[in-house]
Amino acid sequence: AQSVAQPEDQVNVAEGNPLTVKCTYSVSGNPYLFWYVQYPNRGLQFLLKYITGDNLVKGSYGFEAEFNKSQTSFHLKKPSALVSDSALYFCAGFTNAGKSTFGDGTTLTVKP
């Protein structure tokens, strides 16, 4: 069985401060982990992914995520938040068999 958890429903940060959106996973075998962002009235947009290799992956809009096998985490980070980063963020795990599991999402609010 595969599961992905986002322990925080909401994250609030001030513009210019670093942000972290947390994700933990439970998958058998090698995890394929993704972060997606959803803006109002828009489809989910791919941000970044971890497949193998370097534990720190860089993605769109200055976001990065760190894969930590011992802590089974894949937290999304950005060094300096922008107001325009305010959105709903989803962590997801995919398997080779085509199944996927999404977390319940974290609403990020960046205040000016």
Added chain:
Amino acid sequence: DTGVSQDPRHKITKRGQNVTFRCDPISEHNRLYWYRQTLGQGPEFLTYFQNEAQLEKSRLLSDRFSAERPKGSFSTLEIQRTEQGDSAMYLCASSSQQGAGTEAFFGQGTRLTVV
């Protein structure tokens, strides 16, 4: 290329009626996924196609739900005898056949309201 297209964007139907949604994936993508998303939750996996073959189905997909991808291009999701609990956003996504590590691209979804 206009991305993944879903039609209709909104559907209101009476309980007990059948509804069908269509998804047109990105043209060169041969993997196609359907999800259901309710308010406050992440997308829940429903089913997955590789070309025209339906390779995975979630237990969420009851016998009232059926999905097809007859020629390995567009796909349809049909819900028979709709119930109020079927009210949700139905999302379609597609990806190229490069394994599970290939990112999926999502459509904007079809919002179903069963009254």
